Amino acid sequence: MTLPSADWMERRGLAALIAALDGGARFVGGAVRDTLLGLEVKDVDIATPLLPEDVMERLTAASIKVVPTGIAHGTVTAVLPDGPVEITTLRRDVSTDGRRATVAFSDDWKEDAARRDFTINALSADPDTLEIFDYFGGLEDLQRLxxxxxxxxxxxxxxxxxxxxxxxxxxxxxxxxxxxxxxxxxxxxxxxxxxxxxxxxxxxxxxxxxxxxxxxxxxxxxxxxxxxxxxxxxxxxxxxxxxxxxxxxxxxxxxxxxxxxxxxxxxxxxxxxxxxxxxxxxxxxxxxxxxxxxxLPSLDGDNIAPADIRAFAYHTNVDAARDVAILFANDETFPDMLARLQDWQPPVFPLTGGALIEQGLKPGPVVARTLAKIEAAWIAQGFQDEQWIREFVADLKLAG
Incomplete structure (x- = not known):
């Protein structure tokens, strides 16, 4: 069986990278698996029997930037125009403790594949012929999911x-x-x-x-x-x-x-x-x-009222408010809460402490307290316009 052609195989610099490795490379892991499933491939990984130092020398000679991202474990990263490609030397486990493994380099493709977790992740493909290598029944498992x-x-x-x-x-x-x-x-x-x-x-x-x-x-x-x-x-x-x-x-x-x-x-x-x-x-x-x-502890599960959701969005953000609705609103109030958030953005409070001082309020902590009182009323009244703000402030008789 061969790997179907896919857009990711045409990434700039990939052909030159493969050529530099001179036949000693295969596509491995998710790129092979996801291509077979018809999914978008994001990360391209390559395995090779070449030692990491040899890989770096070959890529450098081919004018391909290469970074020793995990050279102790056999991994280097080629920096290509369309994204990085990790190249890892074939390995076998010497010892493991459940958290990390001590490895030795290998030239045995099956031995390297046996280190992987699942059969569908152990598939590899020749980049020239696109022939797929399957040592553990991964193709059948992939077909059956x-x-x-x-x-x-x-x-x-x-x-x-x-x-x-x-x-x-x-x-x-x-x-x-x-x-x-x-x-x-x-x-x-x-x-x-x-x-x-x-x-x-x-x-x-x-x-x-x-x-x-x-x-x-x-x-x-x-x-x-x-x-x-x-x-x-x-x-x-x-x-x-x-x-x-x-x-x-x-x-x-x-x-x-x-x-x-x-x-x-x-x-x-x-x-x-x-x-x-x-x-x-x-x-x-x-x-x-x-x-x-x-x-937020101020919200009490199914008791969230639709009328409160915009106030919550004002104090946090619309995404958080929408998530709160999805998480905690009951089936009866849920549609109303989402409707109140649809295409709505929290307005900017149209009053400053300076404006209060201009109207006669003495500077000091009382400014912040008064501003908070007005803002709370403004929110409770559904974010009224500036005319409402002026009338509300006038009723407070700040100068008096």
């Missing part, structure tokens, strides 16, 4: 505990068959090993999983297997129900999936506890802020 570990699931997980999460992410993205019982059992048994990994790696995989089109089945399986509790503390049946509901809403309304929105559904509905988990996952400050905005 079956996610299967290479060899023993327990052994593959023992090599890298993050494969527990990768299994369910790939199941969510590609799997159309039921979860393999042996794989499920191995993932469940090793779940506690996730706590030995860096939280950054855990968070990265979690967000990738939540970003898939429909992760409901995979997430619920992880909850049932006791895996998710090692990632998100205090997860319960209510969180699982809410998670399923918001994915259904997204699909019904054709909303693009958002990992943070979906993560909020799984977190405790207490801003402080959710914040602790977000920090423990080493999420960025921007992501932590987004979670906090969606779990």
């Amino acid at each position: 079956q996610i299967r570990f290479i060899g023993s699931p327990a052994e593959r997980i023992a090599e890298d505990h993050l494969r527990i999460m990768r299994y369910f992410r790939f199941q969510a993205r590609f799997g159309k068959q039921q979860v393999d019982e042996e794989a499920y059992a191995a993932c469940s048994k090793a779940a506690a090993k996730l706590e030995t990994l860096s939280r950054e790696r855990i968070a990265d995989e979690l967000l990738k999983l939540l970003q898939t089109e429909d992760p409901r089945s995979a997430v619920l399986q992880m909850i049932d297997a006791g895996i998710m509790s090692h990632i998100v503390e205090q997860i319960d049946e209510d969180s699982a129900t809410l998670f399923s509901r918001i994915v259904q809403r997204e699909q019904r309304l054709h909303f693009a999936p958002t990992a943070i929105r979906r993560l909020v559904a799984l977190l405790p509905k207490d801003a402080d506890k959710a914040s602790e988990i977000a920090k423990s996952l080493k999420l960025s400050k921007k992501q932590q802020k987004a979670i906090g905005e969606r779990l």
